[in-house]
Amino acid sequence: MLDKSIIERFKNIVGEKNVETSSMSLHSYSYDATPGFRKTPDIVIAPHNTEEIAEIVKICNDHKIPLTPRGSGTNLSAGTTPLKGGVVLLFKLLNNILEIDDQNLTVTVQPGVVTKSLIEKVEAKGLLYPPDPSSMNISTIGGNINENSGGLRGLKYGVTRDYVLGLTIVLPNGDIIKTGGKLAKDVAGYDLTRLFVGSEGTLGIITEAILKLVPMPEYKKTMLATYEDIDDAAKTVSAIIENRIIPATLEFLDQPTVEVVEEYNQIGLPTDAKAILLIEQDGPESVVNKDIDKIAEICKELHAVTVSVAKNEQEATALTTARRSALSTIARLRPTTFLEDATVPRSQVAPMVKEINRIAEKYNVKICTFGHAGDGNLHPTVPTDVRDKEEYHRVEQAFAEIFEKAVELGGTITGEHGVGAMKAPFLKLKLGEEGVRALKNIKQSFDPNNIMNPGKMFFEDDEKGE
Amino acid sequence: MDTLVKERIQEDFQNRMDRDELENCMRCGFCLPVCPTYIQSGYDETQSPRGRIALMKGIVDGEIEPDEDIEQTLNECLGCRACEPACPAGVNYGQLLEEARDIFNQNKQHSLPERVIRKTVFEGLFPHPNRMENMTSLLTFYQRSGLQKVARNIGFMKLFPDTLATMEKVLPTTPTRKEMRSQSSYYVHKSQPKATVAFFKGCLMDTMFREVNKATIELLQKVGCDIAVPDTQNCCGALHGHSGEKEKAKELAKKNIAAFEQIGADYIITNAGGCGAFLHDYGHLLHDDPEWSERASHFSSKIKDITAILIDLDFHMMPLQMPEQVVTYQDSCHLRNVQKTFEEPRLLLESIDGFHYEEMNDAARCCGSAGIYNIVHSELSMKHLDYKMKQVKDTAATTIVTTNPGCLLQMKLGIEREGLSNKVRAVHIVELLIEAVDRRTSM
Ligand SMILES: Cc1cc2nc3c(=O)[nH]c(=O)nc-3n(C[C@H](O)[C@H](O)[C@H](O)COP(=O)(O)OP(=O)(O)OC[C@H]3O[C@@H](n4cnc5c(N)ncnc54)[C@H](O)[C@@H]3O)c2cc1C
Ligand code: SF4
Ligand code: SF4
Numbered sequence: 001m002l003d004k005s006i007i008e009r010f011k012n013i014v015g016e017k018n019v020e021t022s023s024m025s026l027h028s029y030s031y032d033a034t035p036g037f038r039k040t041p042d043i044v045i046a047p048h049n050t051e052e053i054a055e056i057v058k059i060c061n062d063h064k065i066p067l068t069p070r071g072s073g074t075n076l077s078a079g080t081t082p083l084k085g086g087v088v089l090l091f092k093l094l095n096n097i098l099e100i101d102d103q104n105l106t107v108t109v110q111p112g113v114v115t116k117s118l119i120e121k122v123e124a125k126g127l128l129y130p131p132d133p134s135s136m137n138i139s140t141i142g143g144n145i146n147e148n149s150g151g152l153r154g155l156k157y158g159v160t161r162d163y164v165l166g167l168t169i170v171l172p173n174g175d176i177i178k179t180g181g182k183l184a185k186d187v188a189g190y191d192l193t194r195l196f197v198g199s200e201g202t203l204g205i206i207t208e209a210i211l212k213l214v215p216m217p218e219y220k221k222t223m224l225a226t227y228e229d230i231d232d233a234a235k236t237v238s239a240i241i242e243n244r245i246i247p248a249t250l251e252f253l254d255q256p257t258v259e260v261v262e263e264y265n266q267i268g269l270p271t272d273a274k275a276i277l278l279i280e281q282d283g284p285e286s287v288v289n290k291d292i293d294k295i296a297e298i299c300k301e302l303h304a305v306t307v308s309v310a311k312n313e314q315e316a317t318a319l320t321t322a323r324r325s326a327l328s329t330i331a332r333l334r335p336t337t338f339l340e341d342a343t344v345p346r347s348q349v350a351p352m353v354k355e356i357n358r359i360a361e362k363y364n365v366k367i368c369t370f371g372h373a374g375d376g377n378l379h380p381t382v383p384t385d386v387r388d389k390e391e392y393h394r395v396e397q398a399f400a401e402i403f404e405k406a407v408e409l410g411g412t413i414t415g416e417h418g419v420g421a422m423k424a425p426f427l428k429l430k431l432g433e434e435g436v437r438a439l440k441n442i443k444q445s446f447d448p449n450n451i452m453n454p455g456k457m458f459f460e461d462d463e464k465g466e
Numbered sequence: 467m468d469t470l471v472k473e474r475i476q477e478d479f480q481n482r483m484d485r486d487e488l489e490n491c492m493r494c495g496f497c498l499p500v501c502p503t504y505i506q507s508g509y510d511e512t513q514s515p516r517g518r519i520a521l522m523k524g525i526v527d528g529e530i531e532p533d534e535d536i537e538q539t540l541n542e543c544l545g546c547r548a549c550e551p552a553c554p555a556g557v558n559y560g561q562l563l564e565e566a567r568d569i570f571n572q573n574k575q576h577s578l579p580e581r582v583i584r585k586t587v588f589e590g591l592f593p594h595p596n597r598m599e600n601m602t603s604l605l606t607f608y609q610r611s612g613l614q615k616v617a618r619n620i621g622f623m624k625l626f627p628d629t630l631a632t633m634e635k636v637l638p639t640t641p642t643r644k645e646m647r648s649q650s651s652y653y654v655h656k657s658q659p660k661a662t663v664a665f666f667k668g669c670l671m672d673t674m675f676r677e678v679n680k681a682t683i684e685l686l687q688k689v690g691c692d693i694a695v696p697d698t699q700n701c702c703g704a705l706h707g708h709s710g711e712k713e714k715a716k717e718l719a720k721k722n723i724a725a726f727e728q729i730g731a732d733y734i735i736t737n738a739g740g741c742g743a744f745l746h747d748y749g750h751l752l753h754d755d756p757e758w759s760e761r762a763s764h765f766s767s768k769i770k771d772i773t774a775i776l777i778d779l780d781f782h783m784m785p786l787q788m789p790e791q792v793v794t795y796q797d798s799c800h801l802r803n804v805q806k807t808f809e810e811p812r813l814l815l816e817s818i819d820g821f822h823y824e825e826m827n828d829a830a831r832c833c834g835s836a837g838i839y840n841i842v843h844s845e846l847s848m849k850h851l852d853y854k855m856k857q858v859k860d861t862a863a864t865t866i867v868t869t870n871p872g873c874l875l876q877m878k879l880g881i882e883r884e885g886l887s888n889k890v891r892a893v894h895i896v897e898l899l900i901e902a903v904d905r906r907t908s909m
Binding site (some may be wrong): 022023024025027028029030031032034035040072073074090092093095098112114116135137138327331332335337385386387426427 | 486489490492493494496498499508509510511512514517520521529530533535538539554555556681783
């Protein structure tokens with residue numbers, strides 16, 4: 001419980017109506033999209049600007065009150081569950097696009113801007129902000145930056161990190177700093193911008209961001225290829241890139257996923273297909289046509305059972321439906337849906353998918369895998385029921401083994417959802433003791449009192465003695 | 467709320483809420499951007515579908531006490547169910563909401579005035595067609611006797627809250643008792659016979675909006691339907707169901723099912739999105755009643771909106787003509803989100819020569835009418851309406867088309883509030899279609 005006088009001070013900073021302490025509000029900010037995590041905060045605060053945030057942070061630092069920044073709470077790593085109570089900080093009043101700069105091709109935004117609304121606003125000006133996580137309808141830019149989110153366009157265009165040019169940050173001691181700027185080149189000192197991208201709210205609070213834009217591609221084409229052998233699908237992915245073609249999108253669905261998608265949506269997918277690739281290319285029309293023709297050829301050479309190229313927008317949408325309905329279909333199978341996020345080098349996609357299928361069998365759980373084949377980012381997804389303790393335990397074991405395998409194959413425990421509390425126990429797998437220690441030293445120097453999003457990134461057991 | 471009441475509510479939550487359904491919500495938040503109350507509240511999680519589901523689950527799990535705040539956020543939900551089609555997991559939010567509201571309501575001591583109103587509306591008025599007629603007759607008398615003028619002139623309506631006072635101005639001119647009674651229970655097709663349907667006439671539609679019902683029947687005749695209008699049918703019970711009077715809703719449902727079973731029509735046609743959706747949900751309403759569940763599902767499977775059958779029977783292929791004008795369409799939330807009927811009304815409007823159809827921004831967002839929401843949560847409702855009217859104005863439409871009586875009244879209210887009453891009109895789609903047909907035949 002927070003002291004009354006401290007609550008008063010918060011109220012004086014942001015105004016009475018932007019501070020919530022009712023049990024309803026506290027309960028409503030006690031969870032995010034991650035199954036199995038919940039903790040009630042002591043207070044929920046919605047500040048108006050950077051200065052107010054700095055004042056709030058100072059109070060928290062002085063009194064060692066934990067502080068958890070929260071965008072839309074769509075992260076899948078328990079990144080916003082306030083595990084140690086304290087303050088949940090909302091950015092709902094900081095949701096303006098401040099400037100679209102046509103000359104420098106940048107956009108300056110506040111952290112609470114919803115990704116999709118940003119994308120729509122810049123597209124209206126003929127510009128593209130490429131990072132497009134599947135959650136973009138609701139996720140915020142602040143959340144995207146802190147999770148370093150990626151999307152379907154990641155293979156060709158990169159992820160959020162590649163578009164963050166500058167940040168305004170409130171540090172845990174209340175200092176306000178600005179990093180980077182509207183600059184293509186900047187080597188003045190350590191690259192703090194990059195350090196804060198993907199920092200999961202553990203180092204400071206991002207209150208403004210300058211993001212890079214690119215010109216809108218003129219033209220786009222979509223195609224779908226189905227395979228009887230998952231190795232052929234994987235070989236296709238490699239062959240496309242060996243042929244020096246980088247598609248805008250290269251998505252993958254495995255057989256269990258195809259099966260459930262088809263069963264529920266009846267869109268005419270071959271359920272005996274072991275794998276499906278969804279491929280998109282964008283750019284100048286002639287180049288796109290040439291690329292798509294070549295890709296279709298490669299697919300056929302590598303024994304694709306069917307290859308269909310969309311003739312128009314409508315057909316393209318029909319093809320992407322398969323990929324887009326994957327999650328919603330799996331989510332309907334059982335009450336709880338675990339969407340995980342293991343990533344391997346592109347060349348290891350087929351072995352990884354096979355490992356996942358083996359692990360599913362070993363622990364007797366259903367795992368549907370889909371994801372971004374182009375960049376090796378796979379989403380093994382498990383429909384289950386958290387109330388079934390015994391099964392849930394098997395699911396946990398299966399995931400642990402999947403992460404181990406991913407790292408063994410030269411991959412990582414998370415490609416885009418973040419470490420949070422969920423993956424904290426596995427961080428060591430990827431970084432080793434020394435790696436974790438290096439990260440902790442960084443954390444320690446920015447946030448000696450451990451007020452910023454405590455309990456995330458670093459596993460409790462590792463944290464003892466601090 | 468005292469501790470005892472809270473305990474009772476919690477117990478009811480544990481016994482009655484569908485736990486699987488609560489568990490189905492994976493808290494992904496995909497429903498947030500479509501929720502009008504979430505947006506209107508300035509993005510407050512407690513006013514969102516994900517938030518409300520979490521609160522319901524919290525009560526079931528004993529993590530949070532049911533209190534006034536929670537009751538309020540449940541009551542302030544518009545029940546528009548826009549969150550359902552947006553949900554990847556297919557959570558049946560509407561059913562959770564109805565159950566939760568019913569639990570709060572049953573354990574609640576209503577204040578005396580509210581008790582009187584609830585009793586009058588839910589027991590005394592809506593379930594009794596003849597009393598609905600009486601009330602409408604009173605209104606007719608009020609409108610036609612000159613009393614309405616007098617009341618307005620002496621500023622009598624100023625005594626009421628703004629919304630009600632404006633509402634009084636926009637009520638349609640109601641039929642006389644004689645007009646209401648002059649009703650047949652069977653109508654024969656007027657072109658190539660194609661289907662036999664039954665018509666669900668509704669209570670407001672049957673009294674206050676009699677013209678709309680007349681137009682509906684004429685349209686059905688013109689596309690080749692024989693139409694039975696069973697006279698033992700009743701109020702659909704939507705108002706009861708949505709206001710935490712579930713048992714009464716069930717009684718009404720059973721009467722309706724029995725009334726329509728005798729006819730055996732191909733479809734049961736509705737022309738009010740709200741009623742249609744509730745009838746569509748009878749299967750769920752009675753799902754745990756062994757005697758009724760199957761009969762209810764069978765009934766529900768036959769529900770079809772007038773716009774959907776008109777499209778099925780190619781009404782839009784007929785030559786239709788209207789004077790040049792810009793027209794826009796306000797979705798009925800329930801027609802769209804529950805019955806999934808939203809292309810049909812648009813197709814119909816676009817098929818009329820002379821119409822320039824202009825889709826408004828956020829046409830699918832609730833206008834704030836939502837049953838009796840605009841009366842009980844008048845201030846909030848007007849905020850939703852103001853947003854809606856801004857979108858309407860951006861289309862420059864002079865005709866706003868709706869498919870539900872509540873939305874129709876709300877749009878009229880909006881027009882009045884914006885001072886647009888001599889520029890813009892709001893109509894139910896069937897009124898417009900019958901106009902278009904008549905114009906063609908008179909040409
Ligand atoms: C169905 C579904 C699909 C998804 N698909 C993708 C996908 O395709 N690609 C992908 O990368 N991710 C995906 N995600 C994960 C998630 O949506 C992203 O991580 C997203 O960026 C989170 O945004 P948010 O606004 O919800 O942030 P939150 O979940 O609220 O927060 C995420 C993290 O950022 C921190 N944070 C938020 N704002 C700030 C700030 N201003 N300053 C400091 N810290 C802050 C929080 O403390 C937390 O640690 C998906 C999630 C779901 C549920
Ligand atoms: S029914 Fe409508 S108002 Fe209620 S939670 Fe769903 S979208 Fe929001
Ligand atoms: S969209 Fe569905 S699953 Fe997601 S939070 Fe809303 S109700 Fe829950």
